[in-house]
Amino acid sequence: MPDPAPSSPPVPPLIRLTDFGFSYRGAETPALESVDLTLWPGDAVAVLGRQGAGTSTLARAVAGLLGEHGRSTGARELRGGAVLGALPCATPGAGGGHGQSGVGMLGDDPEAQLTGLTRTVREEAALPGRLLGLPLHQCLHRADSSLQALGIAALAERALATLSGGERQLTALAGLLSLRPRVLVLDQPSQALDAGARRRLARSLREFRDAGGAVLLTGHQHDDLTAACDEALFLDQGRPCMAGPGELEQHGVWDARRAPVPRDESQPATPGRVQTALLSVRKLSVQRETTRVLDHIELDLRAGEVTALLGANGSGKSTLLSALAGLLPAEHGVRITGPGGVELAEEPAHRRAGHLAWVGQDPGDQLSASTVWAELLRAVPLGTGGRRLRREDRARAQSQRVLEVEKAMRAAGLSAQAEEHPYDLVPAQRKDCVIASALLLKPAVLLLDEPTLGRDAAGMHRLSSLVRGFTTAGGAVLVATHDQRWAAEISDHQLVLRSGRLQPDT
Ligand SMILES: Nc1ncnc2c1ncn2[C@@H]1O[C@H](COP(=O)(O)OP(=O)(O)OP(=O)(O)O)[C@@H](O)[C@H]1O
Incomplete structure (x- = not known):
């Protein structure tokens, strides 16, 4: 001054x-x-x-x-x-x-x-x-x-x-x-x-x-x-x-205060954008302590689409994403139908992970390797045959995994950080590391909890390209965010969580 x-x-x-x-x-x-x-x-x-x-x-x-x-x-x-x-x-x-x-x-x-x-x-x-x-x-x-x-x-x-x-x-x-x-x-x-x-x-x-x-x-x-x-x-x-x-x-x-940049509607619809529901949720209710945080949630996520999940602090956005990922118990009667009609409600979190990849609010909870490279490598599935492959097939599978990790690091803008400890990254890059791991699992549905935190303009654009790349390939995304500009720019639907219920954003 x-x-x-x-x-x-x-x-x-x-x-x-x-x-x-x-x-x-x-x-x-x-x-x-x-x-x-x-x-x-x-x-x-x-x-x-x-x-x-x-x-x-x-x-x-x-x-x-x-x-x-x-x-x-x-x-x-x-x-x-x-x-x-x-x-x-x-x-x-x-x-x-x-x-x-x-x-x-x-x-x-x-x-x-x-x-x-x-x-x-x-x-x-x-x-x-x-x-x-x-x-x-x-x-x-x-x-x-x-x-x-x-x-x-x-x-x-x-x-x-x-x-x-x-x-x-x-x-x-x-x-x-x-x-x-x-x-x-x-x-x-x-x-x-x-x-x-x-x-x-x-x-x-x-x-x-x-x-x-x-x-x-x-x-x-x-x-x-x-x-x-x-x-x-x-x-x-x-x-x-x-x-x-x-x-x-x-x-x-x-x-974040700027009016949303309108989508280019002259672009042809993304190839993955068809009306297939990759995830249908019915009667999802979750109680936390004495409060019923989610009350009979009904939700459909379709291939090629991004759904933004809005709502006040404490309204239950993270609770919804965690419950879908199988990390929180839902009340009896819930149906969570995944891709190809597979019923997931009774499946434990690790079996759901191949269909629904969850990126939680705190990336630190999901990082455990000592370098970014190792973190991503462990995310790539071993492929058919896994550890039982013959030596030359194993070597081929390993080089394929290495290529996938390199590609994922490039897409997430983490190539220069390959040898860094994930905890030495700034929070937004830590989140990118978890998103890259999630994408390597090749899920049908990506659940993202507040991915915009702490990002600069380049970080936001990188996040948008990761999300668009995923939906263009036919995936569906449910993303919780407080950034209304980004939500309007990235999403096909906006839902607001209020008093345990989902309502369209008006
Ligand atoms: N482990 C827990 N045990 C009991 N209650 C919890 C727990 N975690 C969250 N809650 C409560 O459940 C409600 C929903 O929390 P949740 O984290 O899902 O909200 P949110 O919409 O994601 O909020 P924010 O935008 O602040 O991240 C809140 O009242 C919160 O205090």
Whole structure:
């Protein structure tokens, strides 16, 4: 933000980076260069860029979480005049941290935002204050008002293990707000949130700013929260660059607020698009704890078509996908008829997997090999004869598998990451790895749970081509998402899950 006019009272900035740069240890090129950023009380600044542009590094720099990971240049000043060249590491958390500097940060990895040290939502929201040594009653009071502000007070006594993805994200945000830092750094905070939750978060951030705090939002997507900032800064290969409002996608940023790009209806119908139902679901009801989350769901997925599954946080989208995959017990009476009329309702998950491939919300749950290459290789079926093949046939089958893995890595944009550990990938690439594994199983139906999280424009386009490639080959896709633009662009049908029932989106 520009310095205030001379008539303004001389309030010092809360934080200022001047000609700031940072290089990770062992890296050949700096992750950040020549960054100037000043946050005054009341400011909200969005820093956007494509994946790898340095936005998360900048978030960690502002939060003071980079110190031991490399070398910084330039200056970082905190209110009070401390000028720090190399930054001290503020209490690092799994996905976020809170330093004594009064800067609180929520990281971009939805799988790593809860501490694992508490049992209930209220305990988790109160924990950051307790770690700072605040009295218990004060921590609980702050936790309750943060939960209230974010609209999840009703979840206070819920066990963390029973939360939906969006509910987890809101719980992590509540913990951070309860710290009452002077600067809030949020890396992709809207991911996994429905429109109502985004609005409540925007309101909470407005109140936080009105009380003298400053907000830094970073990420790869432009949405309602980044639009509410006073200023947007773009990073390109670690350097600040200028961009006009119409140039977001040129800078690799996905514009979730843009009107959906209409389909090219002059294109001939995809060859796989015939009216064959690859999956028919009847009377699917699922109870979780005391709530009937799904109530007599009826659904048909047809060859060549994408069905988008919309609905508020906690409405049951993941529950539906998991139940179809056989990972949750359904109530008696359900019929799940797969390709060729095969009845799947009584089949265990591993037998359904050849027909219905499931990509869950947390990709980490589905990754177990030590490299991307090994992860994908193990997904390719051994083929007819399997381990009983003769040696030369086995060698031929093995080279065929290798070719399939290479093709899958290219399609998922993971060729350069073949030897990396899947956990070293950014969350969107981790998801790509699980999607590529799922496609290698050659299923008829692909079940995708929130595949758009954390993606830049290129990641979104790559996802669209994976999905279109699958339906063009005759597959059917059911995809849960909160991204309404992408849903409108990719899908043939949109269904909304409300009160346990599926309704067409109107
Ligand atoms: N393991 C569990 N035990 C009990 N209840 C659960 C469990 N997992 C989820 N729930 C509850 O079931 C309901 C549906 O959750 P689900 O994860 O299916 O919602 P969702 O629509 O996918 O939400 P989101 O958009 O936030 O990911 C929510 O109220 C959630 O809190």
